[in-house]
Amino acid sequence: MASIKTKIGRxxxxxxxxxxxxxxxxxxxxxxxxxxxxxxxxxxxxxxxxWFEINGYLKIGDNGLVTILSPxxxxxxxxxxxxxxxxxxxxxxxxxxxxxxxxxxxxDLYSWQVAGGSRSISSSWQSLRMAGATARQMLKEAxxxxxxxxxxxxxxxxxxxxxxxxxxxxxxxxxASAASQIAVPxxxxxxxxxxxxxxxxxxxxxxxRKIVTGQPLFxxxxxxxxxxxxxxxxxxxxxxxxxxxxxxxxxxxxGIKDVFSLKIYDDDFKRSAFHHTAxxxxxxxxxxxxxxxxxxxxxxxxxxxxxxxxxxxxxxxGNEMKVNFPAGxxxxxxxRLKMEELNARKxxxxxxxxxxxxxxxxxxxxxxxxxxxxxxxxxxxxxxxxFANVTDDHAELLGPTQTPEWMEPAIAxxxxxxxxxxxxxxxxxxxxxxxxxxxxxxxxxxxxxxxxKAPVKLVYSREDDMSQGIYRPSYYATYxxxxxxxxxxTALHVKTGGIPESPLFANRFPAGALDNYLAEDWTIESNIxxxxxRAPRSNFIAGAEQSFLDxxxxxxxxxxxxxxxxxxxxxxxxxxxxxxDYDAARYAGxxxxxKEKSNWESGNQGMNRGVSAYFCHDSYVAQVLxxxxxxxxxxxxxxxxxIDCGIVINPDAATNLAEGGVVDGIGHAMYSxxxxxxxxxxxxNFDKYRLIRHSEAPKSIETHFVQNDIDPTGLGxxxxxxxxxxxxxxxxxxxxxxHYHQPFITEKQVLG
Amino acid sequence: xxxxNLKVNxxxxxxxxxxxxxxxxxxxxxxKLVGTKYGCxxxxxxxxxxxxxDNAVRSCQLPVSAVNDQDITTIEGLSENGDHPVQxxxxxxxxxxxxxxxxxxxxxxxxxxxxNPNPTDEExxxxxxxxxxxxxxxxxxxxxxxxxxxxENA
Numbered sequence: 001m002a003s004i005k006t007k008i009g010r011x012x013x014x015x016x017x018x019x020x021x022x023x024x025x026x027x028x029x030x031x032x033x034x035x036x037x038x039x040x041x042x043x044x045x046x047x048x049x050x051w052f053e054i055n056g057y058l059k060i061g062d063n064g065l066v067t068i069l070s071p072x073x074x075x076x077x078x079x080x081x082x083x084x085x086x087x088x089x090x091x092x093x094x095x096x097x098x099x100x101x102x103x104x105x106x107x108d109l110y111s112w113q114v115a116g117g118s119r120s121i122s123s124s125w126q127s128l129r130m131a132g133a134t135a136r137q138m139l140k141e142a143x144x145x146x147x148x149x150x151x152x153x154x155x156x157x158x159x160x161x162x163x164x165x166x167x168x169x170x171x172x173x174x175x176a177s178a179a180s181q182i183a184v185p186x187x188x189x190x191x192x193x194x195x196x197x198x199x200x201x202x203x204x205x206x207x208x209r210k211i212v213t214g215q216p217l218f219x220x221x222x223x224x225x226x227x228x229x230x231x232x233x234x235x236x237x238x239x240x241x242x243x244x245x246x247x248x249x250x251x252x253x254x255g256i257k258d259v260f261s262l263k264i265y266d267d268d269f270k271r272s273a274f275h276h277t278a279x280x281x282x283x284x285x286x287x288x289x290x291x292x293x294x295x296x297x298x299x300x301x302x303x304x305x306x307x308x309x310x311x312x313x314x315x316x317x318g319n320e321m322k323v324n325f326p327a328g329x330x331x332x333x334x335x336r337l338k339m340e341e342l343n344a345r346k347x348x349x350x351x352x353x354x355x356x357x358x359x360x361x362x363x364x365x366x367x368x369x370x371x372x373x374x375x376x377x378x379x380x381x382x383x384x385x386x387f388a389n390v391t392d393d394h395a396e397l398l399g400p401t402q403t404p405e406w407m408e409p410a411i412a413x414x415x416x417x418x419x420x421x422x423x424x425x426x427x428x429x430x431x432x433x434x435x436x437x438x439x440x441x442x443x444x445x446x447x448x449x450x451x452x453k454a455p456v457k458l459v460y461s462r463e464d465d466m467s468q469g470i471y472r473p474s475y476y477a478t479y480x481x482x483x484x485x486x487x488x489x490t491a492l493h494v495k496t497g498g499i500p501e502s503p504l505f506a507n508r509f510p511a512g513a514l515d516n517y518l519a520e521d522w523t524i525e526s527n528i529x530x531x532x533x534r535a536p537r538s539n540f541i542a543g544a545e546q547s548f549l550d551x552x553x554x555x556x557x558x559x560x561x562x563x564x565x566x567x568x569x570x571x572x573x574x575x576x577x578x579x580x581d582y583d584a585a586r587y588a589g590x591x592x593x594x595k596e597k598s599n600w601e602s603g604n605q606g607m608n609r610g611v612s613a614y615f616c617h618d619s620y621v622a623q624v625l626x627x628x629x630x631x632x633x634x635x636x637x638x639x640x641x642x643i644d645c646g647i648v649i650n651p652d653a654a655t656n657l658a659e660g661g662v663v664d665g666i667g668h669a670m671y672s673x674x675x676x677x678x679x680x681x682x683x684x685n686f687d688k689y690r691l692i693r694h695s696e697a698p699k700s701i702e703t704h705f706v707q708n709d710i711d712p713t714g715l716g717x718x719x720x721x722x723x724x725x726x727x728x729x730x731x732x733x734x735x736x737x738x739h740y741h742q743p744f745i746t747e748k749q750v751l752g
Numbered sequence: 753x754x755x756x757n758l759k760v761n762x763x764x765x766x767x768x769x770x771x772x773x774x775x776x777x778x779x780x781x782x783x784k785l786v787g788t789k790y791g792c793x794x795x796x797x798x799x800x801x802x803x804x805x806d807n808a809v810r811s812c813q814l815p816v817s818a819v820n821d822q823d824i825t826t827i828e829g830l831s832e833n834g835d836h837p838v839q840x841x842x843x844x845x846x847x848x849x850x851x852x853x854x855x856x857x858x859x860x861x862x863x864x865x866x867x868n869p870n871p872t873d874e875e876x877x878x879x880x881x882x883x884x885x886x887x888x889x890x891x892x893x894x895x896x897x898x899x900x901x902x903x904e905n906a
Contacts, residue, residue, distance in 0.1 A: 076850030076887050208843045211851035213834040214787015214827030221786040291777035381852040381886045430852030462792045663888025686796035695877040697890035
């Protein structure tokens, strides 16, 4: 066993007084009082008479049941199962004796209560293990005291404490009361990897039964006595603002309580990065039911006007900065022209190795290709929504958010309440993908509830959700490669940018593998708001880079996997530059694994195959995508994925997430786009905005994880970016056509 | 506003609502059966799928006034104890990621299997094409439907 200090994250072991009340604390009981009978009975049957809180992560019942609190937002990445699994393994409890509850936001107890950057597991790996291990140690100490034997002679296995010499044994439930009185130990033993009994084994989603029986789980399912429903009308286009409105007929409609305009922030309000809005002034329609407020919104007579240029001062993690939103109504055709224009000029040099100019001058062959991707809406299946009940001295918020920790101060400041008077609880969330990192809807509902002095649930319609902004930015990139007479790649030049941000990662592969390398970028301001979307920036640049490398390999007459492995060998043995932020050996490792598992060397097997590999969120992913032509249409038959994300907590759930990344990536590269005409998004619902559907998904997906002892790294995002390159490369083999501009479906009718 | 007598999950219910109110919102806001989900409101995503008689329908496009005496089944009433073969297969395959669309997927799949107990892969894809899963669990949904079909035929 490895003995480590509990100092790291020690605050997590402070006892959580809010849990000490014990009794029937069901994780979802706050959502709805109308639980079907059988579910409530099942839960009650198993409940202990008394719970004893051991630390902020767990409490043990007198019958040996353990409740583990899952601290992070659950957006479909399955942390509500995998985080408690880590605690349970170190605690040494049978998984069937574990109940899981969603922890509330509590920055004293937990750190990084954020679903972002694929960091839930990696950032809490040590604290979750220590939570389980310290509890196990406290149970052992309680038993040692009771039996008057040395603590070192006591074993704790599967919820049972045993002292072999004296023949004493007891369940965790028997010692829970005494253990809760023991001081938190200074040091604890953590398990060796070989001792894990839950980590690394597949466990079913703890919410599975509730999901398949339709239990209230999500933010939109929240019901409260006296709760009103609010919906918002926002300007129809970016670059517009509210001029005036007439709500007389809307107010007369059944169930409507009030209609008013709401300024989210006054002009002199000191904003932070989390005081984020697309439209600062909106019209609020408040009523008794969702359908009624949606209908009344249609009856509003509103005049919108062009907005002036706005410059918003913001404090971003302590840095003061201005964010500029230019005036004007933007169009996608102009966006494309502007991006092409900027990409034709010299950009800002972010990294330069060797003498790329000379290498291109001396090249016997130069390949140049340009790539682009449109704005995308996140389109979580559950639209934005949140519940708030704000009184004179307290704010209670409940709903789906990826960033409760960051939104708490933002809400407190807007409401004028001290931060300790703002309580945020999280529901299960119908998807995240980065959209719920931007909690403007939480501020909006809190401000509405404060104004009308009533509990309110804010509901965005799909159209509101899709036309409100916070889109994935639009990107453009040009790659150039120089080959010498022997077809060696002698230089690579990438120039890229976007609206409003650049997708460049200048220090990622193939930087470090080439003597001559140049990376430049540029940006274009816009009043269209954007935000992080699953694997931000990587979600475009990976596909562009990996498609380009495929053309380089073809021009050089090399196998595309071999070309990458040669470059990675160079990066590993004799890297160029010192800032390369990837591990070339692990990168090559996933390529080797995908080569083996896809039987790459045994030939095409009647398939048109494309390969791609990428590094992001500290993890490595390689994918081979196979296309078969069926009646002259390309159909994705199979995707083979190899992943190195260190230790995998819950393999089947991790596989599910990787499969989702593949389907998601193929879907967005092929079908999805938000385009603009006169500032207005042209797609506002799923009739115009295409998401991938059943018949378009790969017929099979195979996922393989590299087995190693490295602490867990990201998994939610990494499988998503590279698949777009594998798709483009396989499509080329299948149809002879290269694809450069997403969504590929607009280039030519492909995939059947 | 008008009174409507409905039969939902075998129970008689009465609601006083605008006759144009879609069943989706009658279920969710008035009967507090929130298992049926709102996704798009225009019958494009399938999240709101319920059974009207034996048929899968989009409750967002079904006005309460059109239901009359037809039986309505929602995800909450698909089985007594969450043990419908499709629900069991979903749990066995651990289909879901976020889980939001899955009630609609299950309602559509269960109506489909009733009419076609031995579907081919192509038939499954065709029948399920109207139900969007944003997390991309399509391959697992197909696997679960095949498992449910074989368990029902066993």
